Each structure stands twice: as structure tokens, then as C-alpha cells.
Amino acid sequence: MNTSVMTDRPGLKEASDIFQQRISRVEHRIVICAGTGCVAGGALAVRDAFVRELTALGLEVATNLHADGALDSDKPISVYLSKSGCQGFCQMGPLVTLEPEGILYTRVTPEDVPEIVDVSLVKKSVVERLLYRHPQTGEQCKGKDTIPFYQRQERRVLKECGMLDPGDLYEYINHGGYEAARRALCDISDADICNEILQSGLRGRGGGGFPTGRKWDLTRIQPGDQKYVICNGDEGDPGAFMDRSVMEGNPHAVIEGMVIAAKAIGAQEGYIYVRMEYPLAIRRLQEAMDQAREFGALGENIFNSGFSFELHIMEGAGAFVCGEETALIASIEGKRGMPMPKPPFPAQSGLWGKPTLINNVETLASVPLILRYGPEQFRAQGTEKSPGTKTFALTGHVANTGLIEVPFGATLREIVYEIGGGVTDNAGNVTDRPFKAVQIGGPSGGCLVAEHLDLPLDFDSLGSVGAMVGSGGLVVMNDQTCMISVARFFMQFARNESCGKCVLCREGTRQMLALLDDIIAGEGTLETLEILEQTAEAVKIGSLCGLGKTAPNPVLSTLRYFRKEYEAHVIDKHCPAGVCPALCTPVIIDELCTGCGLCKRKCPVEAISGERKEVHHIDQEKCIKCGVCLESCRFDAIVQGAAQ
């Protein structure tokens, strides 16, 4: 490579200065969340509306700080309209933040834009109706620092996600980006890098929780010139989108983490494996890679250190099992995505049979922070054995859903009641509906119940109660949830996503699903439960890979904490939550029935009889347990009763 070209490139300091100089000219910055959730909600139309509105007012608007020409002057920029990655509060999107005022507007539509411009930019006031309102108190929150959803979080990995423009390398550098990579490449030894990661106590965020530093060092000491680094971005859990958000919102952090990892283990080539269903993540990563390469932070002779590292994006076809590392490697090699027995581990023989380091997105995005701020600061958060923070995708029966980050050791109570804003009913309103359980870790995880509300969430304590951090899905469930139906949902997912290679997983998930179906259909017996439990144990112990070994967890943990509910299904033929239609026998409470006749009219099979103003009666022989009468009764006179 031509060295004169190299010297033409700005260094990290220059890049940071350039950004400082340009941003200092900005009078107002409007940050529009351009995560997938907000984009789906119309964030791009909002952005266009801002451009139109501001231009019409004759204001100087910039959408790219580094565009050629005009911006190189010292002229002030009235408004800098920038995009950010996912800010986590997807439920409230599209989100628009005004800086320096620190105002956060929620659920913004293009129609709101003229008002925002007029009130906030011209009149320097606040559009109150677009502020976040506390669901219980009704209190208005002006900015993130006053919204409980954000207040209670500890955003580290996600911090830059919601602030920076993912397409602006200089802004990332201005935030300290790539300094860790430069240090790793130029100042310290490979062993030192591994050691710092080991010191930090960072554990794999993909589910297993293996100490990252140990994994790196194992790969580092393998003989061979050819090694690979793979970023596992095949986030497949239903409802989980932490990795997607990081790749979309802070792609440079992932790239920087990979450069550092490559240097540590001695790899010259790497792959980011992203599922095809994440087109925005792929585009943002590709753009970031191009920028990094041009800047000299990726490719040949990075930071003039003599170290070279090339990176490719591999688009996966969306099979859940490809998140399993050996299946992922097979997929990159162009083979069918099926796991292989371990050993050999990827660290010994991975991609193309070479030593390979494979880490999850969040793990790699944590790496620059450790090298930037030191292992001690990383350890300052979290618990002794699970240091740092963890992102979760919070969803289900809670007021606030979205992407959150908390230190390890935070309790479920904090997450559900403070960040999540409390348990809701099925309609989404915070009522006095009791908390029943959370499903943590998606289809591989287990459930936690009320007795675990104060359990510190970390790798080890979760493992001890039969759950796992997994990739970080958190589904909150109220008491109207049937746990057998929940187990069935995840089992169906596992059955569909099993690669079909090993007998226990392929046939076991299929049969467990059939057994759960039997229970839900009212055809289960105590023997059904026994077979279900035995099969689940066998699949858990005997399966080939992590998918199979964890697939029975939803069944086993619901059996552990909700056996009575299972027994009600098979012995009493009754679904206590009133969810399973075949086990919901409607019964009319005589005292409450007014004889209005509504249920009689609604019943599709004419199973209800009774004279007007007289107590009605349900013919259980005719009843098909559809539940229409329950929904229709305005006097709560029809309830789920146990089967006769």
C-alpha cells in the first residue's frame, strides 16, 4: 500500500477534532430514532417532514455533517437532523430527541412535525401532548433522565446506540471509538489483550456465559497461521432483538471488538454472520466496514501497526440452529446448518478446520469498552461472577416494553415494576393483575416465578433455578396466562427449528409437542405428564447440541413451578387461567344472571337456554367451549368452571 495515502488519512485525534469542530457549529440537533421498530412506525417519514418543514422556514439544515463542500465553512448550522440506532423504547416510537434541550417526543407522526418545529425550535417551548406520560401517575416526563424506563437502566453497550449516528464514523471516534483497537494493535501484546478481557470477567452474552478471556486465550495459543474470528449475529429467539439493535445502532463497536479479538488470537480474516431478516443491520454494518476500511481501522496495515484484518458479512438464511456455533460454521462453509459433536471445539478446529474464535454481538461490542475504560470499571457493574451489564428484550404483560440494559445482579422486581412499569392485564393496562411468571432466555430458557422476584439475575443464580440468561428475552406474564400454552408455544418453536440431525431433539421435540397438545386438548392423563417429563429429561441430557439440550427447559421449568396447573389440566380437565378452550367449561352463576339473553343469542351452537329475565342454563353436552358466552356476559355471571 502506498504510504503517502496512509499519511493523508486523518488519525483518531484529527477525526475527533473534525467532528468537534463541525458539531460545535450546530445550534439544534434533532435525533430521530432509526431502529427497526421506529422505522416500521414511520420514523423516516417523520424525518422527511422535518426536512420539508425546516427548509420551508429557510433554516440551514444538515443531514450529514461530513457532506462535501458547504459544511467546511465556519457558518453555523441551525439544525442537524441525525439518525440514531435503536433507543430501546420501541413501544413509544417513533422517538424524536431535541438537543441540547433534552426533550424526548414519543409516538411522533409527520403531522406532529410542524407543531414541534413551531413550538420547540421557534418558541422554545414544549409540545406536552407528545411527551411520555407515566402510566399510573400521569406525570409528564420531558427527557430520558426523568422516564423511569430509562432512569433505572444502566446503559453501557447500548449507550451509544441511542445517541450516535451509526453512519458517522467520526462521531464514534469522537466518543473514544477505535482508541481501544489502536491500543490493542500498537501498544500491548496479544497475551495482554486476552488478560485484560480475562480480568474484566466478561462472559459470553450469547447464552452460555463462558469466560470470554479464556476462550480468546485458548484460541490464541492454538498453533497455525490461519485463524478466524466470527461474530455470531444469528439472533433467533422469538422476541429478542438486542444484537440486531447493536449491529444497527453501533456497528463500529462490533467491528472494533472484532479487530481487537483478531489481534488477540492472531486472525487475519473474520466473518459477521447476520440473519438475512436483518437487512438494516447488514446495510449499516456494510457501510461501517467501508468507512473503517477507508479510515484505516480495518483491512491492510491497520493504524500502521503492520496488522491486517479483513472482514466479511455472511448472510444467514434464518435457521435458529445456525446460532449454534458449529452449525453456524457449517453454514459459512456452504454446508447445511447442522451442529457437529464437540470436541473438537471451534477454538481447535473451526471454520475450514482452522482455530476459530466465535463470539456473540453483545460480547464483542463490550470489548472496546473494556479496553477503553479498563477491566476494573467493567467489573464495577454487575456481580462478582457475572460482571458488567446485560441487555434484555423486555416484553409481555408489562407497561413499558423494549430494549433494556441492566447490571447483572439486578432483580426481576426492578425490571418488571420499575423499568417495565408494572404488570398489565391482557389489554395492556396496568391494573392489580398479579405477576405470574417471566420466561427468560426464550425457547432455551425457563420461567421464573413470584418467589424469584428478588433473585439477582446473573448467570449462576439463574442456572440454579433452572433458567438461563440465554440471549436475553424477557417475557412477563400475568395470571391470565396458561403455562402449558406457554410451554407449548416454545416447544413448537423448538420442533420447527430443530435441525433434524439428532434423534432426541428431532423426535423428542415433536413428541413433547404432541403430548402438550394432548394436555391442552383435555386428553392428557397423569401418565402423559410422566412421559412428558421423562422425554424432556432425556432430550435435555442426551441431545447433540445446545438447541436440543435446552429445548425442554420451558417444559421442565413449568413442570417444576406449575405442576398444579398441569395437574388441573389432566386430572380436573380444567385450565385455571381460562385459556385452553377445551378445558374451559363455562358455568352460569345463578345469583348474577339477569336473564338478559345476550349469551343465548351469541352462542353459536344454541347450547344456552332460559326464558327472558330468568336464570339461563348451559347444556354441557352441546357446548363446544368456544368462550363466546364468557366474553359476551356483561354481568360477569359466566365463569370458567371445572369440568363435571
Add this chain to the structure above:
Amino acid sequence: MNTNTTDTVKQTLFVDGRELPINGERNVLEMARKAGIDIPTFCYHSELSVYGACRLCLVEIEGRGIQASCSVAPEPGMRLRTNTKKVRDIRKISIELLLANHDMTCPTCSRSATCRLRELAERMGIDKVRYKPIERKAPLDHSSLALVRDPNKCVLCGDCVRACHELQGVGAIDFAFRGADSAVLPAFNQDLAEVECVNCGLCASVCPTGALTPRPEMEEVWADLDNPNKIVVAQMAPAVRVGLGEYFGMEPGSITTGQAVAALKAIGFDKVYDTSFAADMTVLEEGEEFLDRFKNQGVLPLFTSCCPAWVKYAEQYHHELLPHLSSCKSPQQMFGAVARKVLPKVMDMKGKELVVVSVMPCTAKKYEAKQEKFIHDGVPEVNHVITTAELGLMLRQCGLQLADLEPAAFDKHISFKTGAGVLFGVTGGVTEAVLRYAVEQVQGKPLEDVDFREVRGEKGLREATVTVDGIELRLAIVNGLAQAAAVIESIKNGTCAYHLVEVMACPGGCVAGAGQPHTFNPAARQMRTRAIYDNDKMLDYQKSQDNPELIKCYADHFDGVGGHTAHETLHTEYTHRKRLHEIDIALQEGESKGTLPIQVCVGTNCFLNGSQDLLKKLMHHVDQQGLTDQVSITATFCMENCGKSPNVRVGATHLEACTFEAACRSLEEQLGSKAL
């Protein structure tokens, strides 16, 4: 990972409390089996890669919990237990799960007696399947001439997939779909006959159930045996005599030549002959061909052509190497051709039709016999091919026990064989037989020591050099088609040093063919091989050229080895099979007779270079010009001229880098000249 240190300290581990030395075993499963503990498996084969899918070989390892023993390398001091309650419970559940998803029509399954699933279910003491049976109703694939595929009996162990890919380098079948929908299929669920299956049947050999089985031809044979207007003769391949006994519970490698002949006679064959006679004939023909090429700088190396699976492999993948293949027919086809030529002259046919039946250790022979080129005026050289196992079954149908039969002799004229002819049953055998002829020819004096031990062995690719009068003959012996890749590569890059290359598709050669009785005994192949070498020793002659009946046959019916008659009867040609099918898509067909064909290539390269648009424009043009009646337009598969795409043929004219204008010009010219 386990590394074999040369330390004198003996390394050991403990299996169920017994201390066992570690001697370079790949995994603890092999160690346990060596110790006599038959840990059950479906997907473990010592010759295939470790797959870890059946989960039956689970064992409990101290400190490591339950592990699949196939995937754990032996480590000194390791303590494993193979039959704990946990292990037994999981094994039982695995079998139960498989049974729930199995088409349990066992009494009518040809693998009923040799089914691994049935055997393990019994061994595990499964008396009830507690899961819901899954109905499987996939259609059977009867398309192949060699094999039958019954997807409903597949347990998805992947043995066939790996055998086809790893040992044969073919990969005609693979996994499709995911999870519970997984299936082993030929590409795009085509019929087996439509894909590049070479019919070797290795898949059926390794299949633990009845999902892949040799295509039976017994009924056709019975029908001919029962037909009073037919004279039915049998030929028996060398490997059959060392395999048939196993079907009746004898030790592998029991030599049962005489009983087999008696058996064939007993079930109604008019005459029984030995394919080894034709093998001797092959030695002379191929030996001459080799010496001719060797002396006259002909195309070398010469590949043997006895194995029909290998021939199809070469025809499919390496058609440019076809001139290297010996033009000799295989012994089976040579026998058929000779029988049709000789038998009507030497026996009283009483005006009846001659039917030739082969008994072969092989499934590919079924396919070979039905090739067009071996059928003359509607009469096939060989009518039916049954496997060793099918012969065994036919005998059992008749209530015959092989051991009880008084040995009988082959019929004369085309049966007498030498040891060389029998050697065709093992890998390296053809080479050794040819050497016994060629070396004697080159040195011009009788060969004293007929054993060429350097060509014997088990390795997939073996090399040997034989020096005669200062002349080096360099040989390679391949068994397992995947092993042929290195030799083929060396020919293509011009570094090949061999003169003669023997290729047999089945590892071990014909003795381990897919038509042999099914066995789970890993030593069976070696025992059968040993029997072939013993049989060679037992015979009067060891060199094909010494075969008196063969000499007489040549004298009476041919004009010498390699002569004109021999060429007509005993040699063949090969077909370029790179394309399995030429399916052109007719897009527009003219109605009048003698329409002008226009073919547009829509292969990948031409497509990328705009052939699709060209095709559309041409069709539009033809339509506009009112020529629809005079031309027919087809889209074709790759014309193999990708460098100059798009390719179009108008009539007999091939247009490279064709433009719309060029095609129109050619069209006008040709239609114009036709009009004149």
C-alpha cells in the same frame, strides 16, 4: 485431544471398571467395543466421519456426565460407565421415539431379519411405544434399476449420505428440510434414477433399516424358471461363493462354490456357469489392450472397466478420461455375450429361448445389464441379475439349506477358471490377474511366482511398481470412488505416473458389494477376502492364459485374443453422461412439417448475458413476422460454450455471442434458402 505419544508408559482408561490400554483408538466407543461391549449405534461406522446423531452410544464419564462415546477421544485415567440407569433410560426413549416415527410394516420388509432398529428395540426390551405413532406415507422410489428407496423406513442416521459422499465422492442423496420434516432425498426430490447415483448400493449396505434396499428381481427369475419354453442358465460371480454361506449362518468367508451350484440346479436352473471364466477372458483381452497401449505409446494409464459403478462415475464426471477406460466389457457382460455366442452351438437348445441370469454380489450389475448397449435386437446379453442375498432367499423359499446340499460342479464349455479369474472378487485382484498375464508376456518366459503381494491390501488408494526385465510397470489400485480423485487429478494436470489403474467402487472390492448378505460383523469383509485368496491357491491354474477351456473357446469361436470377433463380442464403448437429461423447453412449436429449430441457451452464463431477453425478442419477432408456423423455438440447458455466451442455434448454425440482429439474419437466410 488425544495425541499418540511414544511413551513406553502404557496409557489406560477404565470401562465399567475394567482397565483397558489406549492404542490409538479414535474414540471411547471403539475402546468399549474392543473390550467386547457392543454399545448400540445407528450412525457410527468406523469408515465414515463421526456424526453423533443417533445418541444411542451415550455413556457416563466420571466428571463429564453423559456424553456420546463416539465423540469422546480416549484420555488416560478416564472412567466411563456404559450401562447406568440414566444411559439405559435415554437409549430406551431414543428407540421408542424412533419406533413412533417408523413405518412398522416389519413382516413385509426385506430387512426384517437384519433390521438394526428391530434388533435394538428387542435388545432394549421395549415392549410398548408410548408415543403417538406418526403416519408416514411418502411414495416409494422404484425408479432406480439397482435400488429401492422407502423414505418411510428412514431413521435419518445419515449413514447413506456420508457413505455416498465420503466413500464414493458422489453425494447423490442428502438431507433436505429441517426438524421433524427432515428427509434424506436425491437433489430436489428427484427420482434416484434421475440423479448421479452410480448404483453401487453402499447406501443400502450401511442402512440400518429397510429405507434403501437392492431392487429385487427374483420374481422375474422365477417366472423364467417356470417357463417350459426357456432354457435358463446362471452365471455366478467370484465373490458369491465366499458370501452366500453367511446367509445361512456360516462363518464369513466360508467357501460354498459346490453347494451354490447345486442350489442353483435344485431350484431349476438348466445350466450353471462361473463368471470367473469370463474374468479370465477379461484378463486376456484387457492384458492385450494394456500391452498394446504400453508398447505403442497409447493412452495411459489404462483404467479397468469391470465395475459398472466406476464406469458410470467416469462417464458422469470425467468424460474426457473415457479414452483411458479399457474397452473390455465387464466379466458379467462378457459372459452374457459369450453364452449367447457359444451355448447355442454346444448344446441342444430344442428351439427354446436362452435366458441368462447373473448371481452377483453387486447392485450396480443390475443397472449394467439393462444398458441399451448390452441389448442386441431386443435380446439382452444378461436377462436378470440377482444378488447373493436374493439367491439365499430363493433357496429359503424352497426350504433348502445350503449346508445340506451335495456340492455339484459347474457345467462345461464356459466355466473352467483359474485363480486369476477368482481374484476379481477383491480389490487389487484384477491388477494381480492382469500382471500374471502381462508380466509373462513382457518377459517372454513362464512366470514362476504368481503372487503379487504388493497390490494386495485394504487401503483406499494403493500404489505398486513391478519391474520386469528392467521395465517398470507402475500401478495404482483404488477402492472407494472418492479415492479415485487423486489419480484423476494427476492425469488432468499431467503428473500421472501410473500405467494401469484398477478401480472398484466398493471398499474392499466385490466381496463387500451391496448384494452380499447383510452383516454387522466388521471383520466379515477381511474374512471373505482371505477366502478368495485361499480359493486362488486351491485351483489347478493361477494364470488366465493357462485356462484350457478358455484356450479352446478362443480357438473354436474367436479369431484370437483382441481379434476382430473378440472386439465385436467382448468390447464396448462409453457414453458421455455429464448431462443426466437434456430437457429442452418447447416454447413455440411450428405446425408445418420440417420447421426450422431455434434453440436458445438459458444456462446460467447465457442467462446472465441476456439470453432470456434475446429469447423473448426472438419469439416476438417470429410472431410479428408471421413465422410461427415455420419455426420452433426451444430454451435449452447449457450448451457448454459459456465463454462465448449467449449461444443460439438456428437450424444447424451455432451462433456465438449472439445478438438479436445476428439471430434474425441467420433465421432469414435459412428460411429464405428453404423457400427456394
